[in-house]
Amino acid sequence: MTASTKSVSPATIPLNEQDLQEQRWLERLVGPEWARLIKGVLTNPLSVTGLVIILGFILIAAFAPIIVPPPNATWDTTLIPRDGFGPEPKAPGSEWVRNAPGEIPFWYTPLTGREEWVHLWGTASGQYDIFYGVIWGSRTALMIGGIVVLSSAIIGIFVGSLAGYYGGWVDEILMRVVEVFIAFPFLVGALILASILVPKLGRSIWPASIALIVFGWTGYARLLRGDILATKERDYVQAAQAAGANDFHLILRHILPNAIFPTLVVLSLDMGAIVLSFAALSFLGIGVQEGYTDWGQIVSFARSYIFSLDRYWFIIVYPGLALLLYGLGWNLVGDALRDILDPKLRGKR
């Protein structure tokens, strides 16, 4: 080290005491961009509402065994208990004769005034309890959202990064592949693939999830590729390259962290939207098996009663409300994120 520590020109920044004392702990912890996002989301009434809704579903999912315990300890909790096999839906408040939840939880009697389990929200045809299905369905919703959105995003981020960073023939090939998938309308593609997969994999969450991932990652890839292209031209990327950084370092430390924010917005919007798409597939009968704790699947019971919904409204209202609220929660957060990141886009879609 030939440099001495003496400063060659006078320190140009006077210390501003007040400025120094200001505690910006959040920024110190997560960096300025994240701090701005977190602060923004937490100070916007709409996104706070969204967060409360999402948190509500997380709590419901976590405490499902306390809200409606399964009939017995060995019960597969993803299956809605059936109170017989009759085709006629039973109205809310009717007696729960068979396969009632094992014990009466602490909240039940004070809130409902009953000593015995009843079908709080009625049953669907086949005597599936709607309350159980909606409560435990929040686990399915969060899981589907997590699996499908995270898998699509990871694949999309990987492909988009490679295409955007390397450009040339790598980009050419990857983007051709993306175009092949985009040529199909999303739901139609997913529908066809899911119905091909059902006979192979059996009825479970997997055929629809895989189909949604296969047709969902391309959006992330395209979006991120564009943002990577723009970010990689920034001088700080050149500076790191000039300093001797390799590709891996450049992408992970400089390009991705600065290009990822629009992807986060879409990710959050998709968390809600994917559950709706999944429900649509379920509704068409290409999702989980009958009786699975899935909102879309419960709504699909209403298919046989399209013309008597005035009597059997509860089949569609309770799971439908759950779907709607869940989608709304993620949407509110996603919208707020987008407004924070790009105020010019406010109010647009």
Added chain:
Amino acid sequence: MSQTNTASNGTPSSQDSITEVKPLIEVRNLKKHFPIRRGVLQRQVGAVQAVDGVSFNIIKGETLGLVGESGCGKSTTGRTILQLLSPTDGDVYLNGHSLTEMGRSELRKQRRRMQMIFQDPYSSLNPRMTVGNIIGEPLLIHNIGNAASRRERVQELLKLVGLNPYFINRYPHEFSGGQRQRIGVARALATNPSFIVADEPISALDVSIQAQVVNLLDDLKSELELTYLFIAHDLSMVRYISDRVAVMYLGRIVELSERDEVYDHPLHPYTQALLSAIPIPDPFKEEKRQRIILEGDVPSPANPPTGCRFHPRCGYATDVCRVEDPEFRNLGTENKPHMAACHHAEKFV
């Protein structure tokens, strides 16, 4: 363009001096063309000849000023020398080692010896990294020292560039343009490089701050024995700091000599025009100053004029200028070379 002896490349001849003056950087017939692609098939339909055959040396410890209008290829020259852009043709030697023929990992190792300072102090610092991490990154990349010693070194560098070491944990957005440029300088100095390309380091700054940053660079140069390629778009900016000055026009170097030679006896009509545009502080002289107005726009580097590239705008152009590319030749003496690329340069000697 095949001059390879030192004299014809504008550096003082070493024959009669006792200690041989070895160039730190040798640039030989360097070319960088950007392909222009059109149509669905992205076929190449032409090339932007951003840099089209430049040769010069930079001697250890000197500052070479590189001047020219916007778009003439100065940044591309700087970036291609540092191998941030891969050259289309030609060679660059650092201390006699060819950078163009070096393997990727060897080149990354050599990068600690050559660094870059960028024009835009806003896009040259990663907004998501603290000042400490930005300045320390080159040390991290080259595995120099441990976390504690790197931090110490960063504080030392902050002092060196006139910033308070207290700011090590701050983010770039908390600083002004001039301060940010100092951070960029500190980063460039981190690995103790011998050669620095300063690409218009002051053009984006307030006039009041420009002098401070130039002084800083000048001080650092003598203190740390640095060698600069100092890029600027007007001659007045480089006069103070440069030992020699190269004037660039449309991808070529048209004049190169010692600073005072270029300013007092410009041999190329383009240099004369650039000089005539600088106001003279003396009001009497200023009144008599003859401005040579450059007519027409800068031609496109994708389709440069035939013969002398300057001929459409040159007041001295003759028939030979329109067809024959002028040789870049020495019109000075062996010991004090004065290079110029003009058929009629003798007129101005």
